[in-house]
Amino acid sequence: MKVLEVKNLSKTIDGTVIFKDANFDMEKGEVICIIGSSGSGKTTLLRCLNLLEVASTGTIFVDGNEYFDYKSFAKLKDEEIRNRQLQLGLVFQNFNLFPQYTALENILLAPSLRKGSNKEQLKNDALNLLDQVGLKDKANLYPHQLSGGQQQRVAIARALILNPEILCFDEPTSALDPELTVEVLKVIKDLASKNKTMIIVTHEMSFAREVSNKIIFMDNGEIVEISDSSTFFTAPRTERAKKFLSNYKNN
Numbered sequence: 001m002k003v004l005e006v007k008n009l010s011k012t013i014d015g016t017v018i019f020k021d022a023n024f025d026m027e028k029g030e031v032i033c034i035i036g037s038s039g040s041g042k043t044t045l046l047r048c049l050n051l052l053e054v055a056s057t058g059t060i061f062v063d064g065n066e067y068f069d070y071k072s073f074a075k076l077k078d079e080e081i082r083n084r085q086l087q088l089g090l091v092f093q094n095f096n097l098f099p100q101y102t103a104l105e106n107i108l109l110a111p112s113l114r115k116g117s118n119k120e121q122l123k124n125d126a127l128n129l130l131d132q133v134g135l136k137d138k139a140n141l142y143p144h145q146l147s148g149g150q151q152q153r154v155a156i157a158r159a160l161i162l163n164p165e166i167l168c169f170d171e172p173t174s175a176l177d178p179e180l181t182v183e184v185l186k187v188i189k190d191l192a193s194k195n196k197t198m199i200i201v202t203h204e205m206s207f208a209r210e211v212s213n214k215i216i217f218m219d220n221g222e223i224v225e226i227s228d229s230s231t232f233f234t235a236p237r238t239e240r241a242k243k244f245l246s247n248y249k250n251n
């Protein structure tokens with residue numbers, strides 16, 4: 001079964017179309033990279049998928065169940081929206097860790113609020129996740145005591161502990177120096193090798209090519225091309241994609 005189906009999704013803000021007619025789906029274990037020039041609507045699409053913004057039209061199904069319908073969304077109670085949001089996780093560009101909490105506390109915050117959560121089990125899970133992202137010895141440090149790459153890896157662990165069906169990333173390395181980028185991309189590649197279903201907005205073309213099964217190429221609010229990765233990078237179908245890729249090669 002499809003883990004995600006997006007049908008006719010669009011977002012208009014104050015009469016301006018930010019993106020329109022987004023149609024795509026994904027299988028469990030697939031990794032999709034969304035690429036496209038600045039301002040093409042990638043972040044807004046991701047925020048609509050995560051219900052941080054309400055799309056203006058369209059429907060979204062997760063695991064075959066209705067997750068978003070623009071016609072009925074306004075009637076949903078906050079608790080129902082939060083429950084649905086748990087099905088997708090989002091890792092932000094700027095990590096967004098709480099500065100007053102340690103790495104471990106940042107990871108434990110959201111799951112501890114769940115009814116009937118087992119604190120010991122959660123702490124074990126959190127420590128295992130910190131180990132998985134290479135930060136076993138940093139559990140008790142505060143964000144300001146961690147490098148940007150380390151903070152981003154804590155943010156990834158924080159998203160993973162909620163075990164979302166789909167983990168989304170919005171330019172997870174764009175705030176990082178190149179050497180810190182490598183360690184974050186390594187963690188994401190590791191997740192891909194474990195068949196974690198992921199949607200990643202990125203400007204890192206070689207990473208996108210390596211990690212994704214499918215590419216969604218956006219330009220000016222439109223999904224111009226959806227292709228499997230090797231096809232996209234070797235034989236893009238559209239002129240717009242060709243131009244976009246040639247700009248990258250020239251940089």
Ligand SMILES: Nc1ncnc2c1ncn2[C@@H]1O[C@H](COP(=O)(O)OP(=O)(O)OP(=O)(O)O)[C@@H](O)[C@H]1O
Binds near residue numbers: 042044
């Ligand atoms: N709340 C808003 N009000 C008005 N315009 C907005 C709003 N949010 C986004 N936009 C506009 O929508 C367009 C798409 O923005 P978005 O952030 O989704 O692009 P992006 O593809 O993520 O770009 P980048 O690669 O620079 O991150 C931009 O022109 C932006 O100015």
Ligand SMILES: [Mg+2]
Binds near residue numbers: 042
């Ligand atoms: Mg963006």
